[in-house]
Amino acid sequence: MRxxxxxxxxxxxxxxxxxxxxxxxxxxxxxLATCGNRxxxxxxxxxNCGQCGTQxxxxxxxxxxxxxxxxxxxxxxxxxxxxxxDRDDQNCGACGTVCTGDQHCGNNSCFSCPAGTNDCYNxxxxxxxxxxxxxxxxxxxxxxxxxxxxxxxxxxxCR
Numbered sequence: 001m002r003x004x005x006x007x008x009x010x011x012x013x014x015x016x017x018x019x020x021x022x023x024x025x026x027x028x029x030x031x032l033a034t035c036g037n038r039x040x041x042x043x044x045x046x047x048n049c050g051q052c053g054t055q056x057x058x059x060x061x062x063x064x065x066x067x068x069x070x071x072x073x074x075x076x077x078x079x080x081x082x083x084x085x086d087r088d089d090q091n092c093g094a095c096g097t098v099c100t101g102d103q104h105c106g107n108n109s110c111f112s113c114p115a116g117t118n119d120c121y122n123x124x125x126x127x128x129x130x131x132x133x134x135x136x137x138x139x140x141x142x143x144x145x146x147x148x149x150x151x152x153x154x155x156x157x158c159r
Contacts, residue, residue, distance in 0.1 A: 030121040030143075031089070031128075043126065044081035044088075056080065087127045104128035118143060 028039035035042075035052035042048050043065050046056040050065035060067040063075060063082035071082035078088075078095035085091055085108060090098050092105035099110035104119060106128060113119050113130035120131045120143035131139035133156055138146050140153035147158035 030123070031126070041081075041090075044083055046080040084126070089128075120144060 028034050031041065032039040033042050033048075033052070035048045040048045040052075042050055042052070044062050046060070046062040046067070048054060049056050049062035049067050054067075056062050056067035060069055061071060061077055061080040061082050062068075063071055068082065071077045074084065075082040076085050076091070076095065077083075078091045081091075083091045083095075085093055085095075087105050089103075089105045089110075090096075092099050092110050093108035097110075099105050101112075102119065103110040103112050105111075111130075117130040117132050118139070120129050120139045121127075122129065122144060129139075131143065133139055133141055133143070135153050137151070137153045137158075138144070140147050140158050141156035145158075147153050151158040153159075
């Protein structure tokens with residue numbers, strides 16, 4: 001029985017999937033999507049590539065939501081998922097190196113945001129950052145709330 005529990009855990013981590021509720025409230029983290037009762041990365045999961053249920057053929061991998069024959073030069077194949085080792089929470093610096101708890105991957109290593117900052121996920125460029133929502137022009141008052149050109153973030157408001 002122990003072997004099958006270990007195998008199930010390995011398979012769960014293999015495709016960057018988690019049970020709903022990882023956030024403690026029944027929702028998926030910002031960088032993952034809900035597919036059925038699972039949180040998955042549709043950019044890299046070969047079983048949910050681009051959208052829930054889209055499986056890449058056995059000889060292909062998933063890169064940026066597309067089934068491809070080979071990963072782009074800037075990505076590494078980790079179990080048929082094309083990932084950026086410098087910022088992938090499930091493959092941080094090397095395939096299978098998982099950032100745990102409130103940690104995220106940046107520059108090939110796991111990090112936690114210091115007190116007084118928020119974890120903000122940039123879905124366009126697919127990276128996490130630590131932001132002070134009171135003064136950060138790219139995350140003013142809320143993550144990914146950018147101040148317009150010429151404005152500055154003051155006490156969480158673009159002015």
